Amino acid sequence: MKKSKISNTTLDRLPIYYRCLKKLKEYKIDFVSSKELEKRTGINSNQIRRDLYDVRMDISYYHDFGVRGMGYPVSSLLEILEKILGLNNEIEIALVGAGSLGQALISYKEFKKMGLKIKYVFDIDSKKDSSQLADIELYDIANISNIITKNQVKMAIIAVPASAAQEIANELVEAGVEVILNFAPVYLELPEEVTVRNEDLSIGLIGLSYHLSKQQVQEAPLKYLG
Structure with a gap:
């Protein structure tokens, strides 16, 4: 390559x-x-x-x-x-986690405009109300390997709690996923050939809080120096 x-x-x-x-x-x-x-x-x-x-x-x-x-x-x-960017053909994506964040991602219209389609959704509760899933079939999380492998899915989004993210990521990679967008607040240990993009929302907000605290530190520097 x-x-x-x-x-x-x-x-x-x-x-x-x-x-x-x-x-x-x-x-x-x-x-x-x-x-x-x-x-x-x-x-x-x-x-x-x-x-x-x-x-x-x-x-x-x-x-x-x-x-x-x-x-x-x-x-x-x-x-x-x-x-x-590989957008000249539609890219099918697997989403793991159909909670509030997962549902928000499914509703995000910009994906479709960019040639990206969330087609496979997995959750630990496969009987969850699917009315917020835009008519996308909800699969039991136990079926990840079979469905990912069968449909040759190469891109996935992880929107599960941190405690489950590594195990899910391992299973996705073993099934053939090569690119992962990770929303779980945890570092994933995966092979070098797998591309991971971490989107930790809390880290983003903490970074923004710097701009609020900066002025306070400048106004009272001795307080922060003890």
Whole structure:
């Protein structure tokens, strides 16, 4: 497999560009400058140009994506990012955990717009009210291995308590899952070839709380130094 020239930090920004370009295409806008992308995404225009340069190098395309005096062609750049991100074909996802968080993820409409489909939902209580599952069949968590293997599912979301997350992750990987989005507040120990993205909501809020506490520390530094 060819080693990617795109860093993980750049990969984190590509979906933002992709979503922005999708909107521009809906508005029938044919070209967009890096400055306009900066206004719409909040990402510095120099960073955008560097990221798109990395994309060009990754696909061995040695000409600028942009057109002088006009900017980037929206449709062409969107198509390139779709292929880079693997969104040119619909991706079926398994969701483990049909509680409040799981139900919220199922209701999230942006997944469908991005070519992502939650198709298999597992829960320890397979008789749970499925009215909030958007007509997706709910499977008993004991059937994960069989269903994941049979349908060759490669992407999964974990939305279970921390105490169950590692065991679930192990089972998913053994069944063939290669990419996991983990909402459980726990570090997962998995083989290097498995890609894991952790989305711990509490950590995100704690990080934001820094901006509240910073002013308090500045106003009364001696108190915090003892």
